[in-house]
Amino acid sequence: MATFLYRLGRLAFRKRWYVALVWVAVLTVAGLGALKAPGASDDGFSMLGIESQKAFDLLEQRFPGITADGATARVVFVAPGGEKVTAGENRQVIERAVDELAAGTQVASASDPFEGKAVSRDGGTAYATVTYKVGAKELTDASKSRLDQVLHTVQASGLTVEAGGSAMDTGSAPGGSAELIGVAVAAVVLLITFGSLAAAGLPLLTALIGVGVSMATILALAHALGLSTTTGILAMMLGLAVGIDYALFVVSRYREERTEGHAPQEAVGLAVGTAGSAVVFAGLTVVIALAGLTVVGIPMLSKMGLAAAGAVVIAVLVALTLVPAFLGFWPDAVLGRKTRKSGRIAGKGTRNNGGSRWARFVLRRPLSVLLLGVSGLGALALPATGLQLGMPGDEAKPVSTTERRAYDALAEAFGPGFNGPLTIVVDAKGDADAKGAAAAIAQQIRATDGVVSVSPARFNEAGDTAVLQAVPATAPTDEKTKDLVTAIRNERPALETRTGATFEVTGTTAVDIDIADKVQSALFPYLAVVVGLAIVLLMVVFRSLLVPLKAALGYLLSVLASLGVVVLVFQQGHGAGLLGAEHTGPIMSLMPIFLSGIVFGLAMDYEVFLVSRMREAYVHGEGSGEAITSGFRHSARVVVAAALIMIAVFAGFIGEGDPMIKMIGFGLASAVLFDAFVVRMAIVPAVLALLGDRAWWLPKWLGRLLPHVDVEGEALTRRPETDPEQTGTAKDRERARA
Structure with missing residues (x-):
């Protein structure tokens, strides 16, 4: 591995113009493909194997022409204080608005609140439900404009009007501020770390090129592969973070090799052969974690994971080829200012820097550091025991949005459960008395504790399928609503025996509950x-049994601690206001598995980069304690910089308005903070110090089974010097300098 990458780095250095042109061509082709490709379609949110999804499929089959997941808009009308919506002029305004909404070309139906009994008991609030023929992302600008126009017209009449529902979802991706904040902080960190504008700018430039290729490719393939507009968010987030970090490690190792006296081309080869090997294996762990998201069974999550894995692969390729090529263009520009001014390469790096001092501190008191780190992360993980899963809806949006105000108005006028009705799909096919069966099922559900009301049954044309709406007494994200859904489903066997018909529970609330249950059951597998x-991969890298196990246990600590602080802030509300989270409640259902997958990949990044230097020193003859100090002396500063960059990139997304993106950004930033600074920088050296030489033990039989991959660059130390600048002819040296 190291020898192959060494040759690849030298080749990219020598053929830098060709390498640069190839990447420019790739970026151009991907960009043109993105410009010419059709827009991303709305592939919906489906999950095979859950009851609510089966009910949706049955609705589409038995009610042809009606899209079960078509967009909806619930328009809420509130009369001024003391007035009623049923008053003459107010009623006329509302009826005209409903007629105008129903005239839309993409509208399937618009319900009249006065005919459908959609008026509150006090007469102060009414609502109309607009159902569209297409999904939210397929709504035309004309349809959205008509809805906005009606809202403004009603508002001008003196009524308060708000609108919620999926039709109000713009489906827009982050607006760019998050990325700009992350890049700006990364630039500052890199400048402080390297003390050179060129060294700071190179990782940023190559990372942006890699992200550009990734995002353009995703946009080009979006329509063909059914990728939604949100698929690229994770790819952009991770592509930017790992792209900067991987380039950072290669550039840092290049500078280090130059201080050892190596010529530019040789230094590039050694940097790619050693740090590049760590990049390859670190990237593989991230790809494994992201590709593993496909086991959950959620198509959208699988596509997001695979798209992000592709972005990581591109980041690795950029670090191994484009970074060496750019170093070939400016071999001395990335060196420190003093070195560039004096024109002399410094000798070996200092034996005593912040990293080595910290390592010696841990080596003197490893047990205390270990206990403090584990107990601290354990305390932060405690809130995770009260984790409640759900899918934040309009109630989680800022009060400045019309969706949130519509949600609050409906909850106040009709009760907290009104915003999350349960859809009961009655399948009476083959039943002689379908109407009687539907009536019996409706009566039983109406008598269930926690149900406020059940709507009259609506049958399809064949008369064998009915739809009921059951309104719970509690809010959609309340645990009692989940218990209610379970209770209704438990009544099904007895009703099926008695009536000969069966039913399934669906609707947004039921879908959220089913998703949470399925994700929870899929987390451990x-x-x-x-x-x-x-x-297994880390055993191949480190030729050790205990180091990979320690890495996995450390990861579990950091991911549980990050879940704990997410619960603390977004579920329990401690400090939520500081992050702009105006509503607290259940954690997004996908968050635990999402966080677990991404954090695992990133955690192994730091494990590989830090411990591979320790392993390298140990293989080259240093004692176990000395190897820990050596690893920290060479890698601690760069790992700290890489972690700060990732934290900055992820934390930038906390400022986004979307509660899901905000939660993911906060969770990932917290996880990197805990894993890099507590687990990898404190717990890892403490455990290695306590284990001593046993840390690198591997059973002989297992060693024979595992392939031998030279990550430490041991083969490079035995390789005779082949750099033409040092051993070749005058012509060779001139060609190498060129």
């Missing part, structure tokens, strides 16, 4: 697959 594969 997912972790088993991903962690198992990564442990």
Whole structure:
């Protein structure tokens, strides 16, 4: 591995013009493809194997022409204080508005609140439900404009009008401020770390090129592969973070090799052969974690994971080829200012820097550091025991949005459960008395504790399928609503025996509950697959049994601690206002598995970069304690910089308005903070110090089974010097300098 990458780095250095032109061509082709490709379609949110999804499929089959997941808009009308919406002029305004909404070309129906009994008991609030023929992302500008126009007209009449529902979802991706904040902080960190504008700018430039290729490719393939507009968010987030970090490690190792007296081309080869090997294996762990998201069974999550994995692969390729090529263009520009001014390469790096001092501190008191780190992360993980899963809806949006105000108005006028009705799909096919069966089912559900009301049954043309709406007494994200759904489903066997018909529960609330249950049940198999594969990979990298196990246990600590602080802020509300989270409640259902997968990949990044230097020193003859100090002396500063950059990139997304993106950004930033600074920088050296030489023990039989991959660059130390600048002819040296 190291020898191959060494040759690749030298080749990219020598053929820098060709390498640069190839990447420019790739970026151009991907960009043109993105410009010419059709827009991303709305592939919906489906999950095979859950009851609510089966009910949606049955609705589409038995009610042809009606899209079960078509967009909806619920328009809420509130009369001024003391007045009623049923008053003459107010009623006329509302009826005209409903007629105008129903005239839209993409509208399937618009309900009249006065005919459908959609008026509150006090007469102060009414609502109309607008159902569209297409999904939210397929609504035309004309349809959205008509809805906005009606809202403004009603508002001008003196009524308060708000609108919620999926039709109000713009589906827009982050607006760019998050990325700009992350890049700006990364630039500052890189400048402080390297003390050179060129060294700071190179990782940023190559990372942006890699992200450009990734995002353009995703946009070009979006329509063909059914990728939604949100698929690229994770790819952009991770592509930018790992792209900067991977380039940072190669550039840092290049500078280090130059201080050892190596000529530019040789230094590039050694940097790619050693740091590049760590980049390859670190990238593989991230790809394994992201590709593993496919086991959950959610198509959208699978596509997001695979798209992000592709972005990571591109980041690795950029670090191994484009970074060496750019170093070939400016071999001395990335060196320190003093070195460039004096024209002399300094000798070996200092034996005593902040990293080595910290390592010696841990080596003197490893047990205390270990106990403090584990107990601190354990305390932060405690809130995770009260984790409640759900899917934040309009109630989680800022009060400045019309969706949130519509949600609050409906909850106040009709009760907290009105915003999350349950859809009961009655399948009476083959039943002689379909109407009687539907009536019996409706009566039983109406008598269930926690149900406020059940709507009259609406049958399809064949008369064999009915739809009921059951309104719970509690809010959609309330645990009592989940218990209610379970209770209704438990009544099904008895009703089926009595009536000969069966039913299924669906609707947004039921879908959220089913997704949470399925994700929760898939979490442990997912972790088993991903962690198992990564442990095998790390055993190959480190030729050790205990180091990979320690890495996995440290990861579990950091991911549980990050879940704990997410619960603390977004569920319990501690400090939520500081992050702009105006509503607290259940954590997004996908968050635990999402966080677990991404954090595992990133955690292994730091494990590989830091411990591979320790392993390298140990293989080259240093004692176990001395190897820990050596690893920190060479890598601690760069790992700290890389972690700060990732934290900055992820934290930038906390400023986004979307509660899901805000939560993901906060969770990932917290996880990197805990894993890099507590687990990898404190717990890892403490455990290695306590284990001593046993840390690098590997059973002989297992060693024979595992392939031998030279990550430490041991083959490079035995390789005779071949750099033409040092051993070749005058012509060779001139060609190498060129």
